[in-house]
Amino acid sequence: MSELVGRAVDRVDGRAKVTGGARYxxxxxxxxxxxxxxxxxxxxxxxxxxxxxxxxxxxxxxxxxxxxxxxxxxxxxxxxxxxxxxxxxxxxxxxxxxxxxxxxxxxxxxxxxxxxxxxxxxxxxxPKAVIEDALDEVYLPAPFRDRPNEIVRGAGEAALAGAEVRFEADYSSPTHHHNPxxxxxxxxxxxxxxxxxxxxxxxxxxxxxxxxxxxxxxxxxxxxxxxxxxxGFGAxxxxxxxxxxxxxxxxxxxxxxxxxxxxxxxxTSNGHRAQFRQNLRLGATRRGVLTAIVDTSTAQLSRTDEAIFNRSDSAHLLYACPNVHIRHRGVRLDVATSSYMRSPETTAHFGLETALDELSYELGLDPLELRLRNYTEVNPETGQRYTGKHLDACYRMAAEAFGWARRNPRPGSTKDGEEYVGWGMATETHSHGAMPATAAVSVDAEGRVLLRIATQDIGTGTYTVISQVAADALGMPLDRITARIGDTALPEAGLSAASATVASVTGPVHRAATAVRDAVVAKAVADRRSPLFGLSPERVVTEHGHLFAADDRRRRDSYRDVVARGGQPVEATGSVPNTPGHSFGAVFLEVRVHARYGSVRVTRVVTAHDLGRVLNRRTARGQVIGGVNWGIGYALMEHTVLDRRTARVVNPSLSSYLVPVCADAPSVETLFVDRPDPGSTALGAKGFGETPITGVPAAIGNAVFHATGRRVRDLPITQDKLL
Amino acid sequence: MTDDPHPTRRAHKRRTVLKGSAVAAGAAAVPPLAATASAEAAIASTVDITLSVNGRDHDISLEPRVTLLDALRDRLGLTGAKKGCDRGECGACTVLVDGERIKSCTTLAVMRQGSRITTVEGLADGDRLHPVQQAFIRHDAFQCGGCTSGQIMSAVACIQEGHAGSEAEIRDWMSGNLCRCACYQNIVAAVGDAAREMRR
Known part of the structure; x- marks a missing residue:
């Protein structure tokens, strides 16, 4: 194995993208x-x-x-x-x-x-455009894609009533648009x-x-x-x-x-993250052990559709809490259909991770310690252990690199010039999907590899990662691999959404490439013209496009020669199912809030993530910095404004719908646990793309509170809310 | 049109305004903004122009209201420059005109006759990529690639302007180009690296 997998390999589509040659x-x-x-x-x-x-x-x-x-x-x-x-x-x-x-x-x-x-x-x-204008029309919609909108574990209300400590707050966030x-x-x-x-x-x-x-x-x-x-971002x-x-x-x-x-x-044409309001009630012991989570949210729906995309998955599954009651409610309004938007679980997670920060102050506990006291490696719904969950390692790595132990918890305790400095943290988690997929791999008489699979590269690095996987399985240099994707004429694969691509396509690509390797080795050892003739296939290693006798490297053949002697390309297909799951992480960050202007800058971020095995450090880091910047937009600027009188979008442009720009992007230290998940057939990798946004909005809000003593529960945190 | 904030009123579209100014610039004897039959007829007619793009002259015939971006993409087949917003907000269409970075969606092709236009397709020297292109690959300064042509052209100009002296300076002077994948940290690193290399 040349071990391309795991390395920070340059993107194989890089040249096409920097020369204008990539045709969209x-x-x-x-x-x-x-x-x-x-x-x-x-x-x-x-x-x-x-x-x-x-x-x-x-x-x-x-x-x-x-x-x-x-x-x-x-x-x-x-x-x-x-x-x-x-x-x-x-x-x-x-x-x-x-x-x-x-x-x-x-x-x-x-x-x-x-x-x-x-x-x-x-x-x-x-028309009616916003939840506030139709509060008496809120209802619990029917399940969407078999997922119920009411989730009950234990007895949330009863546990809340009997809790030693109770906390309640309302959180909200506006409509967002993907804007690729x-x-x-x-x-x-x-x-x-x-x-x-x-x-x-x-x-x-x-x-x-x-x-x-x-x-x-x-x-x-x-x-x-x-x-x-x-x-795409879901759009x-x-x-x-x-x-x-x-x-x-x-x-x-x-x-x-x-x-x-x-x-x-x-x-108005391609979905949006729905306007969202959430009432959260937490019950806990004085030691900070959660005994109840009652999460009642309301999402904006359209007149023609009632699907809810911003689900409270983290309230359901992230912490060990025996009594959970979640209701995803909705209200029909005269607006366009909402949809999935990058990391849909962030919306409700902002409330939970902010509420935990608030609870930590009520209890006089460090917010990280509060999370550790509710840590679980058991899925609280199924009672089964996660095959790989190293969130505790994420907390440890990121906290240490950030210097969290030095934090004075008192709000407003640090001022630097005209700016208040605050530190905040939050847990990150998102579910990932896994969809059926088939890959085809062939090697021709020139020793060139063609990898075909109808998946997509939406910028996350699919071309590169599947090329690495195929190259390693075959023992080929990366530049011999040509990946063809994004065409229904290719072997079938699923959506590149729900953080599912790596989890879905890695196993099939690896299996198809391995089958081609094995077929080529079998041909070599059975062919009198091959220097490897008569060897047991297990005694053959493949590297750099060549086949070697494991114990005598002078005996060697090549993919090109074996295939050329056979007269036709060697091809195989592969299909391996995988299971959906979760990836995890922790984000610690610093904000600076101007004492007179109320402007917030995020100035330093440390993240640590558990995505199972990291297949490419470079593209994984790309997802993290992208996610952090999305989290900054989420917390501080993104906001589609609907006119309540006409139900029209007031700011349908990139000069009025603000997204982060280069000047908003802080330094980010990205750490990875990098331990294969034995439950994953994707070489131990888990789906990841959506996880590294999820905690950022709450971490920013928590840091703003630490900086100023002002708790903003309604996103975005704009200057007017801090002055 | 969804960008019309006054449903009951016929608004001035950007095209209408551009059309008026284009006609005026073309010295045709038609009053700007007059929605008359003669104005419509004038608009429907085309003009012959020569655009110098990436060192080559192209003779094309187009309506005066065609933006430089649409001329490059639809008439010359140079689709490296992207149309992200068509109103100068995202920067995906950035090209160099006489060495300066401009957003090609907010200028008309007829206004750029006699200028040297450079697009991302013209940046490499044969097979040898421009230092900025190399740095973008090395630092993984893109994901989907939708903004990348514009980022690279903007970065070339940013360095030539002398605005790449520090990370803070690069952040400020590269903020006219949006990246929704939000690779900004890597873009800053790539621009800084390319600037050092080009100064050598």
Whole structure:
């Protein structure tokens, strides 16, 4: 084994990405393609009473303008299509920005201008946009994907009533939007009744299935291609209407159609993290042992959908508490459909990790010590031990590197110039998925390896990690491996979402590559022309593209020669199931709060994580720093503002929806436990991408409290809340 | 349109404003912003221009309202520069014009005739990557790559401007380019490293 796995290997797609050579969905030139642009509803609730498309149709270059009057009937497909309806099918308006017309023109400029010429009249009804305006309409929705919204372990209320110490607080966070730098894009090309989509998709196979269902096609008639994705963060996991509408319009007009959402449309077209309110009640002994967690939350839902994505998984599973009662409630509002957004469990976790900090002050305990007193390596729901949980090591490593023991717990105890300095910590955890996948690996007569699997690289490093895994299993240099992903023509794999990619594809790639290695070794030892002829296969090692006799390195053959003598490529497929699980970590950080301006800067961060075996330190670190910066945005700036009167997004742009910039990014020391999880078939690795945000918002809030004595329970922590 | 805050009113679209200024810049005898039939006809007509991109002259015919970004991507097939927002906020479309970094979505192609335009495709010297490109790979200064072309072009200019003297300076002067994967720490390291190398 050359042991590429585990090393900080450069990304194999690096050259393509730094030279502009990587072709993303909107970069593919499709001859003869029309440019599509959607017209969105300006009201949030009501009916379309008329649409005048004459001016738009008369605009130079415009080929068609479609509305509900002329679009074919389409079927709202099942998960992962999250909307209960498809637009352009009737006159009902369910949210602002809902597509009401689709313009097709020869150029982008013509399509955009013509879209502005479509005149729509409405009968508007008064919408509701925020939870606060519909508190008497809160209810407990039906289970989503078989996951109930009420979870009971023991007797939460009774235990709370009898607790030595009780703590209660309300926490809240606003709507967030994913805002990948690459907007959603789709290009639909029909050949007869076969459709090819160049698509921004986090899951090519699920997109294929849902598009086929919407259009009434057999799935095998649809090919979805997404070799590079300019960020997804969950926004490109589900299928959204614009893809279905574009495909249907392309069929209707008889030409390929390309459609790219505008940044403003990205605030109503592709899901969001729902506005969220949470009441948390904790019961504990005076020593700080949790006896009850009662967690009652309310999420913003749409009129057509009631799925809840921001679940209280950590209240359920993270600490050893015998009495837990969780209710995920919702309220229907006249807003667009919410969805998964990077680390959905963060939303409720912010409340829990803030409440524990508050409880630690009530008890006079160090917040880290409080967490250790409730530590468990047993899944409190199943009673079974985690196959690998080294959160205690994470606490220890990060606390030591940060210097946590030196902390004076008194709020406001440290001032440096005009800034108050505060230290805060929180636990990090997120679930990860595992989805069925098959990989195919082949070696040709030139000794080149082709690795094929219909997974995706959404920036997390899939190309690189699967190439490392295949190279190691084969005993090949990394540069001999070509990975092809993001195409339904390849062996099937699942979504790149729910931190599931590494957990799902590593085992299949390893198995397929190992099978090819074994087949090539078997051919060599059975071939009189091979210097390895007659050896037992177990006595052969493979390294750097060569096959060696283990005890006599002068006897050697090569992949190239063995395959060339055989006359045809050696190929194998592999499929290995894995189980979902959790990864863990701890974050310790420092903030500085300006005494007069109330501005908060995060100035130093130390993290330690347990993700099982670390397959690539570089890409793993990338997930951590990305997660920390997302946590900073979450805690301090991100906020989609909905106008309560019109239910429209007030700030649908990147100059008014603030995300962290380079100047906001502090130094981050990233530590890893790096112990394989024996329960994982992914070479001991666990899914990880979403874990390193989860604790950051609470750690920042806790540090702000430590700095100033001000507890902000309503995110984001903006200056006005500290002045 | 979803970016229209006044549903009952026909708003000035950015395109409308650009269209007006483009016509004015082109010295056509049409009053800016006049939504008349003659203005529409003028807009629908194209102009022939020459753009000098990555050391090569390209003769293209386009509407005056076409942004430099759309000209590069849709007319010249140079899709390295990305359209992240189309309004100068994200920086994914950053290119060099006469050595200065600009957001190519907020300038019209017709305004850039006679300028030297450099895109990320023109940065490497044959197979040899530019020091900034090399540093981005070495420091893992990208994930999805959606912002990377813009970050790299911005970094080249940032270094040439003399704004890469310290980490704090790099953070400030690279803050016009958003990275939603949020690789900022690695971007700062890459820019600093490339700056040291280029000063040698």
């Amino acid at each position: 969905a909107a970069d593919n030139p499709v001859p003869g393609a029309l440019q599509g642009f959607l017209v969105g509803s300006t009201i949030a609730r009501g009916e379309i009473t008329g649409i005048d498309t004459s001016a738009a149709r008369a605009h130079p270059g415009v080929v068609a303008v479609y509305t509900h009057r002329d679009m074919p009937r389409l079927t709202a497909p099942p998960f992962p299509y999250l909307k209960g309806f498809i637009p352009l099918q009737d006159t009902r308006i369910h949210h602002s920005g809902q597509p009401v017309a689709l313009v097709l023109a020869e150029t982008v400029e013509q399509a955009h201008e013509a879209a502005a010429l479509v005149e729509v009249s409405y009968r508007a009804e008064q 730098i690459e907007p959603h894009a789709t290009t639909a090309v029909w050949e007869g009744d076969r459709l090819t989509l160049h698509e921004t998709a986090q899951g090519v196979n699920l997109t294929r299935g849902t598009v086929a269902a919407a259009l009434g096609l057999p799935p095998q008639n649809v090919r979805v291609i997404s070799p590079y994705l300019g960020g 490109k996991g589900p299928l959204w209407p614009h893809t279905i509408l574009t495909a249907a319009a392309a069929r209707l007009v008889g030409r390929p159609v390309k459609l790219v959402l505008s940044r403003a449309q990205m605030f």
